[in-house]
Amino acid sequence: MIRVILPAHLKNLAAVSGEVAVEVLGAATQRSVLDAVESAYPMLCGTMRDRATKRRRPFVRFFACGLDVSLEPDVKPLPEAIAEGREPFMVIGAIAGG
Amino acid sequence: MSRVRVLVGTKKGAFILSSDGRRIRWKVEGPLFGGWEIYHLKGSPADPMRLYASQSTGWFGQLVQRSNDGGKTWEPAGNAFSYDGVAGTHQWYDGTAHPWEFKRVWHLEPSLSDPDEVYAGVEDAALFRSKDGGRTWGELSGLRQHGTGPRWQPGAGGMCLHTILLDPVNVGRMFIAISAAGAFRSDDNGGTWKPINRGLRSEHIPDPTADVGHCVHHIALHPSRPNVLFMQKHWDVMRSDDAGDSWTEVSGNLPSDFGFPIEIHAHEPDTVYVVPIKSDSEHFPPDGKLRVYRSRTGGNEWEALTRGLPQRNCYVNVLRDAMAVDSLDACGVYFGTTGGQIYASADSGDTWKPIVRDLPSVMSVEVQTFL
Numbered sequence: 001m002i003r004v005i006l007p008a009h010l011k012n013l014a015a016v017s018g019e020v021a022v023e024v025l026g027a028a029t030q031r032s033v034l035d036a037v038e039s040a041y042p043m044l045c046g047t048m049r050d051r052a053t054k055r056r057r058p059f060v061r062f063f064a065c066g067l068d069v070s071l072e073p074d075v076k077p078l079p080e081a082i083a084e085g086r087e088p089f090m091v092i093g094a095i096a097g098g
Numbered sequence: 099m100s101r102v103r104v105l106v107g108t109k110k111g112a113f114i115l116s117s118d119g120r121r122i123r124w125k126v127e128g129p130l131f132g133g134w135e136i137y138h139l140k141g142s143p144a145d146p147m148r149l150y151a152s153q154s155t156g157w158f159g160q161l162v163q164r165s166n167d168g169g170k171t172w173e174p175a176g177n178a179f180s181y182d183g184v185a186g187t188h189q190w191y192d193g194t195a196h197p198w199e200f201k202r203v204w205h206l207e208p209s210l211s212d213p214d215e216v217y218a219g220v221e222d223a224a225l226f227r228s229k230d231g232g233r234t235w236g237e238l239s240g241l242r243q244h245g246t247g248p249r250w251q252p253g254a255g256g257m258c259l260h261t262i263l264l265d266p267v268n269v270g271r272m273f274i275a276i277s278a279a280g281a282f283r284s285d286d287n288g289g290t291w292k293p294i295n296r297g298l299r300s301e302h303i304p305d306p307t308a309d310v311g312h313c314v315h316h317i318a319l320h321p322s323r324p325n326v327l328f329m330q331k332h333w334d335v336m337r338s339d340d341a342g343d344s345w346t347e348v349s350g351n352l353p354s355d356f357g358f359p360i361e362i363h364a365h366e367p368d369t370v371y372v373v374p375i376k377s378d379s380e381h382f383p384p385d386g387k388l389r390v391y392r393s394r395t396g397g398n399e400w401e402a403l404t405r406g407l408p409q410r411n412c413y414v415n416v417l418r419d420a421m422a423v424d425s426l427d428a429c430g431v432y433f434g435t436t437g438g439q440i441y442a443s444a445d446s447g448d449t450w451k452p453i454v455r456d457l458p459s460v461m462s463v464e465v466q467t468f469l
């Protein structure tokens with residue numbers, strides 16, 4: 001299982017309190033992890049990335065093993081520690097707007 | 099016993115204010131959806147326990163929330179708003195063509211007869227409808243594609259469809275308003291539309307009397323007389339007696355005819371309320387005095403309503419969807435300010451009291467009356 005940490009507002013929306021865990025078939029990538037999160041919590045569709053284009057929303061960032069991977073191709077495999085569930089994949093609301 | 103429920107949307111959540119019919123003591127509940135912008139929330143006339151809310155932030159985009167128990171519990175409904183076909187372009191601030199892009203829902207208007215049917219006015223301007231309680235949305239694209247769309251342009255707040263009026267008498271008739279395109283009417287349930295802006299004059303556009311391009315801020319109708327419309331335009335308060343086919347100015351003796359909301363008394367179709375604002379560059383009341391103006395003559399003759407409202411050092415604004423009336427025998431009038439105050443009058447505007455003073459900036463106010 002892949003562990004995902006959501007920002008507080010999205011936890012409230014999905015009615016979860018801690019990390020969520022999702023099953024990903026095939027390689028763990030940004031796209032496959034987010035597909036799995038949206039499948040498990042459909043109310044999050046459109047909140048992290050555009051529904052149609054799958055492009056990341058401008059003020060949402062993705063972190064893996066302490067690194068900002070937001071600008072990486074969304075089909076690039078995530079680090080092994082994420083794929084094996086040793087580290088969480090983090091969705092973060094960017095600090096913006098003052 | 100009669101009671102009222104005031105639904106308040108703010109920059110940082112929603113609040114529900116409730117009272118019995120005396121409207122003296124209020125219970126304040128919230129914030130709901132804390133931290134999110136709630137552009138609008140409104141109850142279904144067909145089932146007052148069914149509420150819809152437009153929830154958004156710049157971070158996480160647009161959601162629509164639905165309650166089946168009067169706001170005690172909520173569930174996310176659908177948020178897939180896709181323009182029908184090729185989205186096309188509208189005018190940008192500099193006059194260049196700009197692609198239509200969905201940004202947010204400004205206004206939710208539940209059907210008069212079906213709790214599961216609800217309309218959404220969105221930015222960039224378009225009208226959507228759901229027939230399944232907000233789960234799925236389809237664009238009524240006859241509005242955006244009827245021909246003038248490429249000439250619409252954003253107002254200072256964006257290019258938003260902010261007003262939706264459903265005619266309770268003439269089946270299939272509805273009105274909408276867009277900043278800055280103007281007012282439009284459909285007579286076939288939203289299938290086809292026509293601009294209804296004859297008589298409007300806007301000096302800030304190349305052709306001041308053009309058929310579209312006017313920055314209409316809000317329109318209102320009384321359910322007993324839906325062919326009569328009142329409009330607060332960017333500048334000018336207007337009236338139409340022919341369902342929008344033509345308009346005449348009724349600003350009369352207002353201290354400023356710039357403003358945002360306009361509302362009509364629940365039982366007196368010729369009693370109209372506006373909140374004059376100094377100018378489009380100074381979004382606060384003239385002379386630092388918060389005054390609601392009331393006309394009992396359908397416009398032109400206006401009186402200032404000041405009792406209970408701050409008459410010095412007041413520099414708040416009242417936004418277009420932030421005024422509403424109840425339908426108790428003594429009509430209640432309510433409005434919210436960008437300073438977070440909700441003012442209520444239980445006597446048609448003669449006297450005012452704050453229900454609550456320190457909410458986040460208020461974006462919308464709606465009222466449900468339980469008789």
